[in-house]
Amino acid sequence: MSEQADHRGHCRCRSVAMIARAEPELSVYCHCDDCRRATGAPVLASVGFPKVAITWEADGTLSRYREGTASRLFCSNCGSPVAQEHDSASHLTFFNTGFMDEPNGFPPTYHTFAGQKIEWLELHDDLPKVEKTILIKTD
Amino acid sequence: MSVSHQGGCRCGKIRFEAVSDPVFTSYCHCDDCRRATGAPVAAYVGFDKQSVQWTGRPSTYGSPPVERLFCSACGAPLGYRDARIADRIYFLTGAMDDPEAYPPAKHGYAGKQLPWLKLDDDLPRFAATTEPRPEAEACG
Numbered sequence: 001m002s003e004q005a006d007h008r009g010h011c012r013c014r015s016v017a018m019i020a021r022a023e024p025e026l027s028v029y030c031h032c033d034d035c036r037r038a039t040g041a042p043v044l045a046s047v048g049f050p051k052v053a054i055t056w057e058a059d060g061t062l063s064r065y066r067e068g069t070a071s072r073l074f075c076s077n078c079g080s081p082v083a084q085e086h087d088s089a090s091h092l093t094f095f096n097t098g099f100m101d102e103p104n105g106f107p108p109t110y111h112t113f114a115g116q117k118i119e120w121l122e123l124h125d126d127l128p129k130v131e132k133t134i135l136i137k138t139d
Numbered sequence: 140m141s142v143s144h145q146g147g148c149r150c151g152k153i154r155f156e157a158v159s160d161p162v163f164t165s166y167c168h169c170d171d172c173r174r175a176t177g178a179p180v181a182a183y184v185g186f187d188k189q190s191v192q193w194t195g196r197p198s199t200y201g202s203p204p205v206e207r208l209f210c211s212a213c214g215a216p217l218g219y220r221d222a223r224i225a226d227r228i229y230f231l232t233g234a235m236d237d238p239e240a241y242p243p244a245k246h247g248y249a250g251k252q253l254p255w256l257k258l259d260d261d262l263p264r265f266a267a268t269t270e271p272r273p274e275a276e277a278c279g
Contacts, residue, residue, distance in 0.1 A: 012174045013200065036238060037149040040216040040231025041178030065150065065213040072149075074214025078200040079207060081177035081214060096177025097253075103173065107255035118232075120242035122260035 007049070009100040011080035015061040018095075022053030025092060027106045028134065029127070032113035038072050039081050039096065042121045046084060047106040048092040110134055144186070146235040148210035148217060152195045155217075155230070159190035162227065164241050165269045166262075169248035175207050176216055179256045182232040183218065184241040191228055245269045 007024070010017035027047040035044040056062070063076040069087040074080060083095045097103040111117070114129035144161065147154035163185030172181035197208040197217055204222035209215060218230035232238040246252070249264035 012171070034149070036233040037215055038213075039176045039178045040218070040233040041176040041180060042182050042232060042238070043180075044178050046177075063214060067149070072214055076211055076214070078175075079198060079209030079211070079214060079216055080174055081216065097179060098173035098175075098177040103179065103253055104255070119239055121258070123257055124259040125257040 007100065007102070007105070009082075009095055010058075011075040011078055011082060011099065013061075013075065013078035013080075015058055015077045016075045016080070016082055017057040018059075019055045019057060020049040020053050020095075021055070022050050024049050024106060026110075026134070027097070027108045028110045028112050029108045029123075030112045030133075031115075031117040033116055034067075034070075035113075036118075038084075039098075042118045043123065045097045045106070045108045046094040047097055047100065048089065048094045050091055051093050052091075054093055144184075144235065144237075144240075146217070146230055147194075148197075148213050148215035148234070150210065150213035150215070152212045153197050153210045153217065154194040155191055157186040157191045157230075159187050161186055161241060163229070164232075164243045165245045165247050166243045166258075167247040168251040168253070170251060172248075175219075176231065176233075179253050180258065182241070182243045183229040184232055184235065185227050185229045188220070188226055188228045 007020040024047045030044045061075050061077040064071045064073055071085045073082040081096050082099050083093050097106050111127055111129040112133045115131050142158055144157040161184045165183055167181045198211040199206045199208055201207045207219045208217040217234045220228055232241045245262050246264045247269045250266055
């Protein structure tokens with residue numbers, strides 16, 4: 001039996017904390033306008049874990065804001081953005097890598113909504129770029 | 140010609156407008172900015188606090204001197220205030236209506252940049268904060 005790593009994350013005030021007992025299914029950058037508003041940052045990166053492998057150690061202040069086909073999860077006490085849930089990938093929760101205790105461990109493998117990248121963000125890597133998402137059906 | 144720099148949260152409950160031009164722009168790579176945005180790096184634009192008008196009241200979190208602002212309805216982070224630089228307010232560029240207008244001029248806490256974030260530019264890099272404070276431990 002292979003050793004299963006625990007991947008942990010928590011918000012700034014620790015009122016929201018979780019453990020994922022599985023390896024992530026994917027890790028992606030997203031340059032869309034919505035992710036920019038939802039984080040305040042020039043680009044978001046997130047890592048998707050199966051919901052069945054996630055244990056919430058603390059979730060008393062975990063709030064959801066839903067718009068379109070996605071919900072954003074955040075801590076209503078400290079305001080830390082936590083994760084996203086997408087209707088088209090409903091078995092996964094996508095945690096913002098900045099919420100994770102070891103963000104170094106989740107290098108993104110794609111740029112999604114690459115056409116909306118901020119021009120001054122000089123991100124130069126060889127990762128594949130897609131115009132929309134690799135998750136959500138767009139037709 | 141009147142100056143107007145506007146921004147707000149995702150759900151529209153909180154809006155703000157600065158009627159003077161920015162006095163500061165910077166990336167910040169510190170751990171706290173990462174937690175506060177969820178993102179690999181934050182970028183800020185600073186204004187004179189007295190030139191900013193609000194519609195709606197942001198929630199705040201943080202221990203003095205640094206206080207972060209967000210919308211409690213949609214969770215969107217907005218920026219921060221630092222009591223040691225009390226005449227300024229720093230907005231996240233992603234909270235601005237036109238984020239392209241505020242290219243960062245430097246990198247704060249450059250040593251904490253995530254190794255996979257291949258941000259390759261010629262901007263000056265600072266080991267800690269990019270502006271002097273009495274105790275250097277805040278952001279940007």
